[in-house]
Amino acid sequence: MVDPTQAGVTPTCPACEAALTVRAEALHCPACEETVPVVDGIARFPVSVEQSAVPPVFDALASIYETPLWFPVVYRVIGGPHAPIDDRARIVDALDVTGGDVLDVACGTGRLTRVLAADAAAVWGIDVSMGMVRRARRDGRHNVVLAQMDAEDLRFEDGAFEGVACGWALHLFADIPTTVAEIHRVLAPDGRFAGTTLSADSLLALPAAQYGLAETIGAHVFDHEELRELLLETGFRTVQFERYGAALFFRATK
Template identity: 45%
Template sequence: MDATATEPRYACRRCGRRLSRRKSGGEDDDAFVCPNGDATVSVVDGIPRFPVPDDSHETLFDRLAPIYESPFWFDPLYRFVGGPGAPRDDRELVVEMLELENTNVADGDAPTVLDVACGTGRIARTVAADAAVVGIDIAAGMLERATRYAARNGLDGIAFAQMSADELWFDADAFDRGTCCWALHLLPDPDVVLEEIGRVLRSGGVFVGTTLVEDYVLELLPVRATAKGVLDVEPFDATDLRQRLRAAGFSSVEFDRRGAALFFRARRE
């Protein structure tokens, strides 16, 4: 049985105060509002719509949403970049690395997890078996699929919001755990994203992710050029990523490299 979701701790980016839910009965009235009047965030089809940049990634991933979890997209690419040493199901390793069973929470409470760039909710749905999860993404099409799939699976422990990874509308120290899977290499400013994730994690909170590194098939220039041209992929140098994580306030950085796929875990100081 999955955990039961509680209202996420959304906070105003301008004044820092907690946003409250305003729902007066009509669909057009559903919103999160700042008590100082500094922000109003509409809720459309059950998804809060925070400000996001208007760029090509949103349009591209909206188009990919219908096929993202089909046999034609994620699995073939994962096998290609991960190689024969990659785990059969990446989600199992991510959940194992999160160590949800070791989260220090009150009796009866579930650990809280933020899934950054959640896409269609592949990771969020798996984690929701043992935690209350908030998934955020800029692509409305991805989020609509994520909401539909979670409802299809009868999961109550997930909330989704349209939100940019470099501007998280949450209180500091709001989450026990964080994930960012298969997205860090797509983000324009990963350093800001890492800092934001560190800000919203509690001290000692674990951050787990997967990303692409300059290894295996991504050492080949034609493959790198195709990845850059199609998805604007910027694979990391593993040593550089370790330094970026430490600069963002993470320690105990661990890497598990499988082909060009890097599974990582770090702890917020």
């Protein structure tokens, strides 16, 4: 696990946006004296606690998330028989940022982060759930930095990353347009954004399914034209989709 300030991309102060430096096991702002604690190698940026049921749900899922009790089964149910065997390889291909700095938004247990790290210079994995990030830390790679951070308030400078990945989480953000704008902001010119989310062009078109997802984890199911419009309006130049059942793979270029 790398020192959060030695990972190519330096995080910024939650209070004044100056670049942070490491001081006494914490991230410190030389401009305003704000401190971001680093606990067990995980930088803990402020996240709004009352935001949703998301952190407790994923804290509880962390220990089984990558086991046959969760992700492999849920992925096959969502994507159906024709979805790629490994969703991550598809996202890594779409990003195509060998040797660049990559941000994995909503990294969870680091399932995708670890694969991104094989090709990237360094990967920042951020997530609101400490349970998930702690799990990701157990499998740390030498070029991965982990932080508790809200996707809606990315603490990085404009244009900091060549690629941003977001696996199975875009539908979970309380304010999706703000999050997409943040992702666009931290991408370098020509940078790539790729990931997966839930498509309404599937069984999830059923109002009962959408109601259930919205009521339990606040999930939004996307019409892919709606997502295309949002990405283009935010400033992405090109947007492409591949859909398998309810699994929507997207890629966009800044």
